[in-house]
Amino acid sequence: MAGEGEMSNVDQQSMRGFSACLALIRRDLILTFRSPGQAINPMAFFLMVATLFPLGIAPDREVLSELAAGVIWIGALLAVLLSLDSLFKSDQDDGALDQLLMSPHPLPLLVLAKVFSHWLTSGFCLTLMAPLLAIMLHLPSDAFSALMITLLLGTPVLSLAGAIGSALTVRVQRGGLLLTLLSLPLYIPVLIFATGAVNAAMQNMPYTGHILWLSVFLVLGVCLAPLAIAGALRVINE
Amino acid sequence: MYFDSWSGFLAMAGHGIYVWSAYAVASVVIAYNLAVPLMARRRIFAQIAAQVRREERLVKRGVDVNQVTAGSGDDTGRHSANSGSTQQKHCAERQAEQQAEQQKENLESVKGSAQ
Amino acid sequence: MNWTFFHKLGSPKWFYDISGKWLPWLQVSSLVLISVALVWGLAFTPPDYLQGNSYRIIFIHVPASFLAQSVYMMMATAAAVTLIWKIKLADMALKVMAPIGASFCILSLATGAIWGQPTWGTWWVWDARLTSMLILLFLYIGIIALRGAIHTIEAAAKACAILSLVGVVNIPIIKFSVDWWNTLHQGATLTLTEKPSMAPEMLWPLLLAILGFYLFFTMVMVLRLRIEIISRERKTRWVKELVS
Structure with missing residues (x-):
């Protein structure tokens, strides 16, 4: 009987943690809807970066289709980085971060919820926009599905890894450049496998292996990154 | 000795420029690693010596040094890093x-x- | 188990006193080993049958690469100690090791590039090892930059510790993906340092050089650590007495 009581207690606690996460995601999404610039600016940036490449290199169909995978992925990577700067900083400014730190629910879980809502407003939107860029850059249509799958699997990893840097630089004035320095090395594996998959798809080669590796990175990121982010937030705000 | 003459040693059968420039870079890195601590050491010692002299001057004039320099540490090496x-x-x-x-x-x- | 040794290690004053005794030995041994190894490697070993005399760069390239990689591992160890036991000395070590490791990383890259010119006919090849080393340099730069950006010592210590641990988890992933990427793109066929077997007359000076570079690193680290101790403990009586 006592055991059952404990079980339900644990269940209740995890339920409460879960509903706290949902509330957090809802709050972040509402905030983004009120000031949609936060979500739109990275998308505009993404589009502009993709425009610069034909202007800077050559508008030839062959050249562009060769470069397309790399250009789209590097553009997405930089756009996510730009949006990460404000991930914890705006919460720090309005005091919401202190509330988060004092909450009775496990901090890694809450942080994971925050990163998820960030991904919804950045990485996910960029993924939805990617077909447009793929058409502009003449990416062969065989590679469209590979591009979308890699973006869906890869951009959450970018959000997770970048959130570590974002948490570490939350107290730093004008920490945007520093955030870039800290995060870009962590993005390299994702970039390699994602563009590898798209290029393989362009040559009609199997790319399941790449996709599986990206999924491994995503699982690793979901398991480990929240711990590092929570640790960083605690340390910086001590 | 593998080389038969000094000039042969310097030329390294045409590869001299590469070998010697690599060793030059190495000596620059080694010199940097030696110079930085030595310079920092001199600077820190001068700073602390100046601090000590100032405190001695204050003591002579009868000012309570402990009041002026708040939180002067103990010498057990276990105080918090904040007072660093x-x-x-x-x-x-x-x-x-x-x-x-x-x-x-x-x-x-x-x-x-x-x- | 007797833990007094561990606690003593945490005391900066104790380390300052004991390291003063190590320093002369480190200085003499690293100087002797490096000069013997380099003179041996430069003048007394036969040239490589494939690469000629340019292979003599190996005697600095390999030790520098080894150091650059293992210093990061040491930093991660110091980071773990900083976070778990909150030992001040470990954080000081973490701080002073970063610029030394970065300098050897640059040395490894520079000598690799110089070696690449006679071997591959180009200064830079996107070879897996060179690329991984370049990314390692980025990791070093990140830690140094983060340390410079946070002004409170305590927060900077823990932030850098977390970043080093994140980096050390990522190093194998980065290395694996760069290797994979390199095999895909069929880069250089002749790798710089990978040889089926090195002749013993080349191996001995190389081992001596590696040992000498490690001793040199230890010596520089101790030098910097002592200055960091003095700087952070400047309010204490023993430092004031030491200076005046």
């Missing part, structure tokens, strides 16, 4: 000391004029 040295903190302390000195002087001059 960010540059700004050091400067602030120096200012506080100078102010205290100034006040002391002002007080003395006021006393003198009153008499």
Whole structure:
């Protein structure tokens, strides 16, 4: 009987943690809807970066289709980085971060919820926009599905890894450049496998292996990154 | 000795420029690693010596050093790292000391004029 | 188990005193080993049958690469100690090791590039090892930059510790993906340092050079650590007495 009581207690606690996460995601999404610039600016940036490449290199169909995978992925990577700067900083400014730190629910879980809502407003939107860029850059249509799958699997990893840097630089004035320095090395594996998959798809080669590796990175990121982010937030705000 | 002449050693059968420039870079890195600590050591020692001299001066004038330099540490090496040295903190302390000195002087001059 | 040794290690004053005794030995041994190894490697070993005399760069390239990689591992160890036991000395070590490791990383890259010119006919090849080393340099730069950006010592210590641990988890992933990427793109066929077997007359000076570079690193680290101790403990009586 006592055991059952404990079980339900644990269940209740995890339920409460879960509903706290949902509330957090809802709050972040509402905030983004009120000031949609936060979500739109990275998308505009993404589009502009993709425009610069034909202007800077050559508008030839062959050249562009060769470069397309790399250009789209590097553009997405930089756009996510730009949006990460404000991930914890705006919460720090309005005091919401202190509330988060004092909450009775496990901090890694809450942080994971925050990163998820960030991904919804950045990485996910960029993924939805990617077909447009793929058409502009003449990416062969065989590679469209590979591009979308890699973006869906890869951009959450970018959000997770970048959130570590974002948490570490939350107290730093004008920490945007520093955030870039800290995060870009962590993005390299994702970039390699994602563009590898798209290029393989362009040559009609199997790319399941790449996709599986990206999924491994995503699982690793979901398991480990929240711990590092929570640790960083605690340390910086001590 | 593998090479039969000094010039042969320097030329390295055409590869001299690469080998010697690599060794030059290595000596630059080694020199950098030696120079930085030696220079930093001199600077830190001068700073602390100046600090000690200032405190001695203050003691001579009868100012309680412990009041001016707040939180002077113990020597067990176990106090918190906060009382260490960010540059700004050091400067602030120096200012506080100078102010205290100034006040002391002002007080003395006021006393003198009153008499 | 007797833990007093561990606690003593945490005391900066104790380390300052004991390291003063190590320093002369480190200085003499690293100087002797490096000069013997380099003179041996430069003048007394036969040239490589494939690469000629340019292979003599190996005697600095390999030790520098080894150091650059293992210094990062040491930093991660120091980071773990900083976070778990909150030992001040470990954080000081973490701080002073970063610029030394970065300098050897640059040395490894520079000598690799110089070696690449006679071997591959180009200064830079996107070879897996060179690329991984370049990314390692980025990791070093990140830690140094983060340390410079946070002004409170305590927060900077823990932030850098977390970043080093994140980096050390990522190093194998980065290395694996760069290797994979390199095999895909069929880069250089002749790798710089990978040889089926090195002749013993080349191996001995190389081992001596590696040992000498490690001793040199230890010496520089101790030098910097002592200055860091003096700088952070400047309020204490023993430092004041030491200086005056």
